[in-house]
Amino acid sequence: MxxxxxxxxxxxxxxxxxxxxxxxxxxxxxxxxxxxxxxxxxxxxxxxxxxxxxxxxxxxxxxxxxxxxSTALLQYEIDTHLVDLAKRHGETDAALAYRACAEAIDRLHEVASAWRDVGFARNRSLYYASRRRDVRALEEEHAARRHHGLDVQLLSAARVREDYGFDAPAALLSTQAARVDPxxxxxxxxxxxxxxxxxxxxxxxxxxxxxxxxxxxxxxxxxxxxxxxxxxxxxxxxxxxxxxxxxARNRSSYAVISDPLPEAQLGFLGDTLLWETARPYLYARSTPDHRVLLGGEDDAIDIPAKRDARVQKKARTLLKRLGTLFPGLAITPAFSWAGTFAETEDxxxxxxxxxxxxxxxxxxxxxxxxxxxxxxxxxxxxxxxxxxxxxxxxxxxxxxxxxx
Structure with a gap:
C-alpha cells in the first residue's frame, strides 16, 4: 500500500x-x-x-x-481530552492512560539515549485554544490533569502573548514532551x-x-x-x-518542512511543540538543524492519487496558517508530503x-x-x-x- x-x-x-x-x-x-x-x-x-x-x-x-x-511529536496528551476519555471509559482508566503516556516519554528517552544521532530532544508542549469558546474546555482539562498529578499550567491570553508572541485566548503548557527522528x-x-x-x-x-x-x-x-x-x-x-x-478509520495528514533557519528566529519552537484545540489541528515543531516542521490539514482521503494531488495545496495552507500566527517568521519550504494513518473512535x-x-x-x-x-x-x-x-x-x- x-x-x-x-x-x-x-x-x-x-x-x-x-x-x-x-x-x-x-x-x-x-x-x-x-x-x-x-x-x-x-x-x-x-x-x-x-x-x-x-x-x-x-x-x-x-x-x-x-x-x-511521521512528524514524530512525542506527547502524553491523547487526541481525546482526559475529561472526555473519562466520560467514555471512567476516570480511573482515563487517568491511567494519560499517566502511562507521560511515563512512556521517559522510556523513549531511555531507548533513544543509546545514540546521539536520532534527533531526540526533550521539549515542552503548548496546546492553545483556537477559539474563545474552547477556553472553558481547557480550564476543565487543566483541573482534571492537575487532579491526577500531571504537570501542566493554564496560561492566560496575556501570558501567551507575552511569553510566546502570538494571540490565543488561553493555552495549556506541559513539560513532558519530546521530539525524535523516527x-x-x-x-x-x-x-x-x-x-x-x-x-x-x-x-x-x-x-x-x-x-x-x-x-x-x-x-x-x-x-x-x-x-x-x-x-x-x-x-x-x-x-x-x-x-x-x-x-479504525483511515485519514491522511499533510506536512511541510522549511529550510534551516538561524537559531534565533525559531524562538520558542526551538524547544516547544505547538498544537491547537481545533480539529483537525495545526501542529509545529523544530528539528536539530533548526528547521520548522508543520503538520495538519487532515482529511478522510486515503486514495493515494487523490491524496497526492492535494499535497502542495495543503502545504500552502499550513504555511499560511503559521504565517497568520507569526507574521514575522519567514520560512522557505523545502519538502512537503502526506501520509495516511488510522484513527480510532476514542x-x-x-x-x-x-x-x-x-x-x-x-x-x-x-x-x-x-x-x-x-x-x-x-x-x-x-x-x-x-x-x-x-x-x-x-x-x-x-x-x-x-x-x-
Whole structure:
C-alpha cells in the first residue's frame, strides 16, 4: 500500500541507511513481527531484550512506510481530552492512560539515549485554544490533569502573548514532551538487533497466516514459511487488512518542512511543540538543524492519487496558517508530503489478540496522534501477554473495550 506521498523529510535526509536481506529460506522463532517501522522496531527490541528469539518481516525497505511520513511529536496528551476519555471509559482508566503516556516519554528517552544521532530532544508542549469558546474546555482539562498529578499550567491570553508572541485566548503548557527522528531511530534499533542476532528481512511480503493452538505459520508471496510460537502484526494502518472487523478509520495528514533557519528566529519552537484545540489541528515543531516542521490539514482521503494531488495545496495552507500566527517568521519550504494513518473512535490504540485469530496472534495498532508513545507502551503490554502476565493497560488498550 502507498502510505505516503511527496518527499518525506526523514527518508530524504537520511537516505537508505541499511538494506536487510530478503527472506530466502524457512525460519523458526519464538515471535515473528510483521512490520519494520518504529512500532515493530520497539516491539522487537523489547522482546529480544527479554530473551525471545525474534524474526522481523517488512514488505518494503525498513522504515519506509508510515514511519517515514511521521512528524514524530512525542506527547502524553491523547487526541481525546482526559475529561472526555473519562466520560467514555471512567476516570480511573482515563487517568491511567494519560499517566502511562507521560511515563512512556521517559522510556523513549531511555531507548533513544543509546545514540546521539536520532534527533531526540526533550521539549515542552503548548496546546492553545483556537477559539474563545474552547477556553472553558481547557480550564476543565487543566483541573482534571492537575487532579491526577500531571504537570501542566493554564496560561492566560496575556501570558501567551507575552511569553510566546502570538494571540490565543488561553493555552495549556506541559513539560513532558519530546521530539525524535523516527526513521533514524527505527534503523538504529534494528541495526543493533541485527548485530545481536535478530533476523530481519525487508522486501518480504507475508501473504497468508495459519494458526494452531501451539503455533503460527506465515507464508510469503514467494512460498517461504516462518513458523513461530507467536505473531505480532505491527504493520500500521495496513494491519486492519488482517481483520474482518473495522476497528479504525483511515485519514491522511499533510506536512511541510522549511529550510534551516538561524537559531534565533525559531524562538520558542526551538524547544516547544505547538498544537491547537481545533480539529483537525495545526501542529509545529523544530528539528536539530533548526528547521520548522508543520503538520495538519487532515482529511478522510486515503486514495493515494487523490491524496497526492492535494499535497502542495495543503502545504500552502499550513504555511499560511503559521504565517497568520507569526507574521514575522519567514520560512522557505523545502519538502512537503502526506501520509495516511488510522484513527480510532476514542483516540486509544489496540494491542493484543483479536477473537478472530485467537491468542497466538497479537495486534499492535498504535493508532492516533500518539503513535510512537503508544508503541512504547504496547511493547511492554504485548510482552506481558506473551508471558501470560497481567498488565494494567490491558483492559483499556485491548479489543475488549469494543464490547463495553
Amino acid at each position: 502507498d502510505l505516503k506521498s511527496g518527499y518525506p523529510f526523514w527518508a530524504v535526509s537520511n537516505g537508505l541507511m541499511q538494506a536487510f536481506p530478503r527472506l530466502a529460506a524457512d525460519q523458526h522463532c519464538d515471535v515473528a513481527v510483521i512490520g519494520g517501522g518504529i512500532t515493530g522496531a520497539l516491539i522487537a527490541d523489547e522482546l529480544a531484550g527479554h530473551g525471545f528469539d525474534v524474526v522481523v518481516l517488512e514488505q518494503r525497505d525498513i522504515g519506509w512506510g508510515s514511519t517515514a511520513a 526513521y533514524r531511530l527505527t534503523h538504529r534499533l534494528l541495526q543493533r538487533l541485527h548485530k545481536q542476532g535478530v533476523r530481519i528481512f525487508d522486501r518480504t511480503r507475508v501473504e497468508d497466516v495459519q494458526t494452531t493452538s501451539r503455533s503460527v505459520t506465515l507464508r510469503t508471496d514467494t512460498g517461504i514459511n516462518v513458523r513461530a510460537a507467536h505473531l505480532v502484526i505491527a504493520a500500521g494502518y495496513a494491519s486492519q487488512h488482517w481483520l474482518k472487523q473495522r476497528v 483516540g486509544l490504540p489496540f494491542f493484543g489478540p483479536h477473537p478472530q485469530w485467537g491468542s497466538r496472534v497479537q495486534f499492535a495498532m498504535a493508532y492516533g496522534g500518539n503513535g510512537i508513545t503508544y508503541s512504547m507502551l504496547g511493547a511492554g503490554l504485548l510482552r506481558a501477554r506473551i508471558e501470560r502476565r497481567r498488565h494494567p493497560l490491558w483492559p483499556l488498550f485491548s479489543f475488549q473495550r469494543l464490547d463495553r
